[in-house]
């Protein structure tokens with residue numbers, strides 16, 4: 001079937017964070033919201049059909065936490081997309097990826113330990129580390145020729161013995177890897193992932209690969225699950241996936257956490273006990289329908305997002321040259337370099353809210369190197385994207401200098 005992504009589905013007054021919380025977040029209702037990562041686009045029909053069918057049962061009691069057909073849908077998808085043979089016992093279902101990030105830090109680090117991330121990065125990576133009493137060890141990405149790269153020399157340095165220094169934390173035991181990367185849009189190459197793993201795992205730490213954006217790929221970008229690179233990587237990593245981004249189901253809170261090592265799995269399960277809530281009945285139904293029956297929708301979605309991205313790239317180039325676009329290889333999030341505007345993070349945010357009337361994530365939320373940037377979600381009907389771009393154009397081009 002053909003999906004119409006140009007159709008605007010009104011979301012106001014649906015208890016929707018993106019549209020109904022703008023007052024609390026931005027202090028105004030008069031804003032085009034392009035911030036939080038969900039899509040203003042209708043989901044695949046096989047998913048709505050499956051949910052509708054389940055609602056007719058009339059009883060929504062506690063579901064089992066390892067429904068075989070859902071686990072099988074995850075396994076089949078990994079096999080089909082990547083040739084990865086995942087075993088049923090490796091798969092745990094959680095209500096989202098954020099709880100998995102918190103659980104891994106709790107399970108594999110002690111308060112005071114350093115945990116590696118690569119800023120600028122999705123802000124809950126920072127809070128998962130800090131809220132567990134650990135310290136962020138920021139292997140900051142390098143911006144080179146309008147694209148972000150991993151600083152491998154710095155990554156090696158994270159494991160250098162510091163026993164002789166005043167500050168003597170134990171070596172990091174954990175790295176949170178965002179692959180594909182939110183907000184810079186990189187889809188890491190096999191070579192980059194391999195080098196990362198060799199350094200981190202070679203130094204006795206494990207990698208948590210948050211691969212929630214793995215099915216949102218532009219052009220010829222190819223996602224490789226970190227775990228599939230070698231048996232050693234598989235045994236020393238945790239993979240977090242979910243249909244929540246690619247199939248637009250974040251409000252159904254269901255993710256799959258794949259932990260091949262029995263030892264790591266036990267520690268993860270112990271840490272999660274009485275700490276992470278269970279998954280819900282509709283999330284399970286949606287996950288299975290997304291992974292099994294919704295590829296036709298996903299293909300059309302990516303074509304639409306691709307056109308949105310090309311439109312945006314052209315628009316900034318021609319009409320808002322003061323802002324440089326970091327072209328994403330994946331995700332539907334676009335990282336905009338506003339440093340030429342010469343505004344502090346707080347003033348940039350104020351400018352986008354008050355002058356442009358567009359709700360964006362201000363870049364320093366993702367770490368100090370995000371200062372001067374903003375993140376824009378382009379998963380919306382073209383009409384909305386055009387409206388937001390016009391507002392930004394008008395505000396930027398009316399700046400005094």
Ligand SMILES: Cc1ncc(COP(=O)(O)O)c(C=O)c1O
Pocket residue numbers: 037095096097098099122178182210212213242244250254255
């Ligand atoms: C990298 C990344 N991880 C996790 C999440 C959130 O996942 P969930 O809603 O399943 O907790 C997001 C949401 O934007 C994300 O970008």
